[in-house]
Amino acid sequence: MGGVRNRPAADGRGASGPYRRMGRPGAGSEMMSESSVAAVSAVDVWKVYGSGEAQVMALASITTRFEKGRFTAIMGPSGSGKSTLMHCLAGLDTVTRGMIHIGETPLTGMNDTQLTKLRRNQIGFVFQQFNLLPTLTAEENMLLPLSIAGRKVDPEWFETIVTTVGLKDRLGHRPTQLSGGQQQRVACARALLARPDVIFADEPTGNLDSRAGADVLSFLRNSVHEHGQTIIMVTHDPVAASYADHVIFLADGRMVDELSAPTAEGVLDKLKSLDTEPVH
Numbered sequence: 001m002g003g004v005r006n007r008p009a010a011d012g013r014g015a016s017g018p019y020r021r022m023g024r025p026g027a028g029s030e031m032m033s034e035s036s037v038a039a040v041s042a043v044d045v046w047k048v049y050g051s052g053e054a055q056v057m058a059l060a061s062i063t064t065r066f067e068k069g070r071f072t073a074i075m076g077p078s079g080s081g082k083s084t085l086m087h088c089l090a091g092l093d094t095v096t097r098g099m100i101h102i103g104e105t106p107l108t109g110m111n112d113t114q115l116t117k118l119r120r121n122q123i124g125f126v127f128q129q130f131n132l133l134p135t136l137t138a139e140e141n142m143l144l145p146l147s148i149a150g151r152k153v154d155p156e157w158f159e160t161i162v163t164t165v166g167l168k169d170r171l172g173h174r175p176t177q178l179s180g181g182q183q184q185r186v187a188c189a190r191a192l193l194a195r196p197d198v199i200f201a202d203e204p205t206g207n208l209d210s211r212a213g214a215d216v217l218s219f220l221r222n223s224v225h226e227h228g229q230t231i232i233m234v235t236h237d238p239v240a241a242s243y244a245d246h247v248i249f250l251a252d253g254r255m256v257d258e259l260s261a262p263t264a265e266g267v268l269d270k271l272k273s274l275d276t277e278p279v280h
């Protein structure tokens with residue numbers, strides 16, 4: 001069952017067709033109760049590193065929800081806590097205080113084995129550095145997480161993903177035989193194939209030129225709007241954030257603003273206001 005249980009089709013919204021605004025206008029009570037569970041939620045999350053003089057408060061009282069089937073970007077100045085928040089939400093780091101849920105599953109209090117299982121079955125990752133295994137082909141890289149989890153590949157879904165990322169004729173290539181953009185598309189395909197409840201993307205376009213970056217972002221956005229994937233992306237880039245449905249802004253470890261249906265200009269304006277008005 002694993003991630004399949006959690007794929008969009010299984011929760012009554014269908015695996016295809018846009019439902020980015022799902023569960024809102026005119027939704028029946030059944031829909032509302034389903035949609036009231038966020039893909040990921042944080043309640044009063046604090047993260048403190050170190051102690052005494054060296055203590056750093058990386059996150060301070062973060063409370064927010066990441067809706068299912070939505071593409072959310074996390075932005076903020078350097079050191080504002082973006083990576084820390086992502087790592088805590090994904091169960092890669094522990095919180096000092098507060099609660100994080102993936103769907104209805106509380107992360108807080110899980111041991112390492114439980115966290116590893118949760119990450120394997122319910123979470124996908126896309127990193128700036130691609131993190132592909134150099135000795136494996138594109139296809140083998142894509143299928144690796146499923147084979148580690150002992151899960152079968154759905155051939156139809158594989159075909160859909162490979163076609164969408166435009167890598168059908170590159171499946172036998174090793175990472176060094178692929179461009180940066182193609183490697184990142186392999187990494188995106190790898191994350192999507194397992195149909196995770198949520199994909200965390202950490203600066204996915206940080207190592208790409210603007211054309212390749214746009215391809216990857218379009219692909220991520222389509223996976224949200226056409227296949228109901230939930231994505232949470234950390235980025236410095238207002239253009240990248242403009243591909244998201246929603247942006248949250250951090251400053252000094254606090255969530256200080258948010259923006260729906262963002263444009264690059266709108267995001268840039270918000271960032272400028274954060275830089276000129278430090279939060280205490």
Ligand SMILES: Nc1ncnc2c1ncn2[C@@H]1O[C@H](COP(=O)(O)OP(=O)(O)OP(=O)(O)O)[C@@H](O)[C@H]1O
Pocket residue numbers: 049050056057058076077078079080081082083084085
């Ligand atoms: N392991 C750690 N030990 C101590 N302090 C840390 C640690 N990791 C992060 N910090 C501190 O926590 C704060 C938030 O860091 P974080 O990396 O989350 O910010 P960020 O917004 O992702 O920054 P950037 O955009 O530069 O990557 C910073 O002040 C950072 O120095």
